[in-house]
Structure formats: structure tokens, C-alpha cells
Amino acid sequence: MAEKNRKKGGCFRAGCLTLVVGVLLFAGIGVLAHQWGNRLPGRFVLRVPVSGAIDERSPDAASLPFGGTRQTLSLEELLTILDRAKTDKRVDSVLLQIDGLNAPAAKVQELGNSIADLRKSGKKVTALLNTPGDKEYRLAAACDSIIVQKGSWMLLDGLKAELFFFAEPLEKLGVSFQAAQWKKYKSAVESFTRSSASPENLEETNALLDDAWADYLDSVSRQRRVSREAFRSVVDSLAVLTPEKALSLRLVDRVATERELDKEYEERLGKPADELFVEGREYLDATGGMRPQSIGDRIAVVAITGMIVSDGSAEMGDGEATDVATLKQALQTALDDTKVKAIVLRIDSPGGDALAASTMLELLEEAKTKKPIVASMSGVAASGGYMVALAGSKIYAEPMTVTGSIGVFSLKPDFGGLLEKSGIRREVLTRGRFADAYTPFKPFDDASFRKFVETAGTIYDDFIAKVAKGRRMTPAEVDAVAGGRVWSGKRALEVGLIDRIGGLDAAVQEAKKLARMDAKAKPELLYLPVRKTWLEYLLAGDASQLTSALAAGIVRQSLGELQPLANLPGTRTARFLLRTEAPQVLALDPVEVEIK
Known part of the structure; x- marks a missing residue:
């Protein structure tokens, strides 16, 4: 039978079998190496980077499990990591490295609530900030303590909403738009049909901005135990602060370099830094990734x-x-x-x-x-x-x-x-009154x-x-x-x-x-x-x-x-x-x- 299959060709040929075996061997070695590298120590500090826009989900096959730059953690992944850490006795504490955050306010709120749940479980959560802005600080305020890196600065200058309008420059190029806007608050068309915002557009944008501003002031004042008026005064009068100034105002808890922080963890847990920290994605992979692990409901x-x-x-x-x-x-x-x-x-x-x-x-x-x-x-x-x-x-x-x-x-x-x-000249021949009505050229x-x-x-x-x-x-x-x-x-x-x-x-x-x-x-x-x-x-x-x-x-x-x-x-x-x-x-x- 094997001889007949060889004569017919297909995957019974020696070359094809060698390729298949080689691919499977390569995959097997990669999996074993990946799993071996993901063995977790008995006690460690979970270090989780939080940055970027925080997509809801990570993309398919975001990266290989070895080498190269890994995709930033998605909201799904961050919530899963923090949830698993609540009941994981190996996790001594959690260090959130918050940097370059550009996420919507609702996602920051949900992460903040997840951090609060983690703290209720008894795990201490520390935020490490490097030149933070308002969004980074809003999330960091949900943690037990905030550390700002020595030599950096803080830009707490408030919130803004930007609206852009392209109608006039597009008109100079010979491009215009017609809109069926149903109804007047459906203002997405305004970027292409107006040179400024309509009263309705300003009304709803201001309402969103008011809500975001109130949430920012209320959450920081409550979590940092400073008065709302005092924090607003910092934003309106100082805006740019040194970490030391923020420390004197009780907006942060410490000022330290990352290496100083590593040494403190090393002394407390009795391990060198390279054996002490487990990165967020490494922890996620080692605890089963995003797939269900049990056979229950x-x-x-x-x-x-x-x-x-x-x-x-x-x-x-x-x-x-x-x-x-x-x-x-x-x-x-x-x-x-x-x-x-x-x-x-x-x-x-x-x-x-x-x-x-x-x-x-x-x-x-x-x-x-x-x-x-x-x-x-x-x-x-x-x-x-x-x-x-x-x-x-x-x-x-x-x-x-x-x-x-x-x-x-x-x-x-x-x-x-x-x-x-x-x-450019355009000539059109039609049959039917509206045959050329929807063309983008008139x-x-x-x-x-x-x-x-x-x-x-x-x-x-x-x-x-x-x-x-x-x-x-x-x-x-x-x-x-x-x-x-x-x-x-x-x-x-x-x-x-x-x-x-x-x-x-x-x-x-x-x-x-x-x-x-x-x-x-x-x-x-x-x-x-x-x-x-x-x-x-x-x-x-x-x-x-x-x-x-x-x-x-x-x-x-x-x-x-x-x-x-x-x-x-x-x-x-x-x-x-x-x-x-x-x-x-x-x-x-x-x-x-x-x-x-």
C-alpha cells in the first residue's frame, strides 16, 4: 500500500513527509521551550504594563512566542490577569507600569474597578509612573500607592476635546460633500460640511467633557483623600509638577528610580530582580491564556x-x-x-x-x-x-x-x-433619470x-x-x-x-x-x-x-x-x-x- 501511494505521489513522498515531520518537530520544540520559559516561581511580583489605546481584544496571531516585540495587552487580557491574580497565592503583589496611556475614559474606569477588586483580595497594587499625564494619573489613583520616577515630571493640565473641520480646505481642492443628516445631533457630517461646530455638536461634546471632568476630579479626590477643590487648584494653577512637588501635595506616595524600586523588592523578597518579576503576558500564557481551562459550565x-x-x-x-x-x-x-x-x-x-x-x-x-x-x-x-x-x-x-x-x-x-x-473631462451616457445621480463626480x-x-x-x-x-x-x-x-x-x-x-x-x-x-x-x-x-x-x-x-x-x-x-x-x-x-x-x- 505504501508503495502504491509513493507511485501516486501526494504526502506519502519522502520529501513531503520530511517537511511535515520537520514542521511538527519545530512546533513541538517551540511549544516546549515556550512552556518551560513560562514556569512560574513559587513567589513573585506580577509586573503589568498598561499603555496605549488599550484595544478591547488582541489581534489574531499578534506575535510569535519568541523574539520580536509583543503586542500591548488588550482590555480583555488585562482584566483576566488582574482577576487571576486575586486568588493566586504565588503573586506577592502587583506592579502596574502605566505609561503612554491613550484609552477611553470608560476603559480606564473599568480597569480602576478591577484594581479595586484586586486590592480587596489582599494584594497590594503599586503604580509606577514615568512622566504621567491626566489619564495615567487617573488610573494610578486606583492603586494602593503611586511612585513617580525620579527625574521625570507630571503634566496634570486637565481635559480637552478637539474638533476638526475640513470643508474649507477641501473646497479649495475642488472637493465638497452633501449630507443627509438625520437628525441635527448626528454631527459626524459636520467635519466635511461646516467650518465650525453646530450648537448641537457643542452641546453634546460639552456634556461628555463635563462628565469626564467630574469623574476625574471626584475619583482622584476620593482615592487620594484630598479635597476636590485642592486638586482642581493644582490642575488650574500648577499644571506641570515635579514629582517632589506632587509628593508634598500628597498626590503621590514616593519618588524613586526604577532601580531603587527593584532593590527594595529584592531586599524584601530575598531574590534578584531577574528571578523576582513575572511580566503580565508571561503570567497570562503560563496560567492558560484566554481559553477556558476547566470542563465546567x-x-x-x-x-x-x-x-x-x-x-x-x-x-x-x-x-x-x-x-x-x-x-x-x-x-x-x-x-x-x-x-x-x-x-x-x-x-x-x-x-x-x-x-x-x-x-x-x-x-x-x-x-x-x-x-x-x-x-x-x-x-x-x-x-x-x-x-x-x-x-x-x-x-x-x-x-x-x-x-x-x-x-x-x-x-x-x-x-x-x-x-x-x-x-479632466467626463462624459456620461445614461438610461434612466437617476442613473448618474449617485456618482461622486457631481x-x-x-x-x-x-x-x-x-x-x-x-x-x-x-x-x-x-x-x-x-x-x-x-x-x-x-x-x-x-x-x-x-x-x-x-x-x-x-x-x-x-x-x-x-x-x-x-x-x-x-x-x-x-x-x-x-x-x-x-x-x-x-x-x-x-x-x-x-x-x-x-x-x-x-x-x-x-x-x-x-x-x-x-x-x-x-x-x-x-x-x-x-x-x-x-x-x-x-x-x-x-x-x-x-x-x-x-x-x-x-x-x-x-x-x-
């Missing part, structure tokens, strides 16, 4: 992150996106798994394609007839991101989650002026524009009806808090758009209750869609997918230098709209500003 956490799209065609580098097929597969996995007793829908999305969001809601409503669903909002769950949350029997959000934005808009570019300036006429606006209005009415059904409100009651208005989680609770204030853990507890699981048991979480590791791609024979995943990671890192430009308000909307010729009706968060 579990709760599926199904993530909808980034832009909501219909077909997964978001270009590489545009950031995270969730398409209909991905959600459908994740839900099917959760429904087919008999150990999964409930689903937590975890949303970190500003919305996107209105039809895709509507389709996702339909899939979720169908899944809810089989297993309970609770919605948990992360940094943002607005517009289409809010629409999908309606599937939850209960909706949870952090006080500073950006949500609501119940409305739609469509934006049509007109490059006709650019063609004229460049001398503006709408009156009849075409009316149809354009009517389409947005029809989808808005459908959105209102979905919210009325999901929240048990009348359409008039929904419209009173809709119209594109954006709410913080705190205000959304007051107007009835969410049910509870709380993070992922609170939503899991609610899901456990709805599924009538053992109240004393702690169910493991199955995160979906499943993120594959490089080894899983390799063993499954998905070499091309592995290559694509790793290439995407390289592109993400390479584009890091361009992030300040890529994240200008309005650029997200522009990239999304310009992927196709025809105008799209979007359920997308209009307040695309960074509060910092």
Missing part, C-alpha cells in the same frame, strides 16, 4: 469591536471591524457548546453600516430565544453599536461609556471641482437629494422602532432622547437607554443569574470569536491565514507612527465612506473626538 463573551461592516471588507490598517459573518459564526459556536449557559455581548463599537447592524440585531434576537444574552458596553457602544445592544435582556455600561447616538446619516462626496481644476439635483434624504429618514424610523421595542418605550419617548444625541453611560441610565452601571464582571454576574447557574460557582469565560495563535494556524495547515495575520500585525505596528494623523476626527468616517462609489447610510457615532 461557562459563559460566552461575544465581542463586537470596531466598525460594523457587512462583509468584512475593512481594509488592513483601518483598524478593527466586525462583519455579519463573523458574528454569526461566533454565535453558532456559543449555541452549539452545551457548556455555554449564557452569552455576554461585549460591545466596543461606534457603529457603522446601518443594514449590517440591523442584521446583527436579528441574529442576536434569534440566539436569545435559545440562551440568555446580556449586553456589556466598553469604551463606546453608539449608533449601530447601540442598536446591537438592544438584544440584551439587560444592558450594562460604565459611567463614561459613550453610547446612544440613535440616528443615521449619509454623506456624498462631490469631486467635480477637482476634475475641473485638474482638466452634486445631487433637487429630486435626487430628496430621495437621498428620504432613505436616511426611513432607516431612522426603523431604528426608532427597534429601540422602542427593545427598551419598552413609545416611539415618541425614544425620539425625545434620540435624534443623534450622544450620552455618557451615566446619563444614558437616567434617560432609560441602559439598565445598570457596571463592567464586564457585572454583566457576567447578570448572565449567570438569568441562566440559573450555581450562585457560588465562578464560570469560566469563552471569548468569541476565538483568537488563533500562530501554532494553531500552523497545525491546522492555515499557512496563508497565518501569513495574513502576521502581515496585518506588522502593518498595525508600522502605522503606529501615523496614528496622530489617522485618528483626526472625521478621518474614520471618510475612510469608511470612500470605500465604495455609492453613498452609504450609516449608523455611526458622530462625536468622534478624543477627550484627553
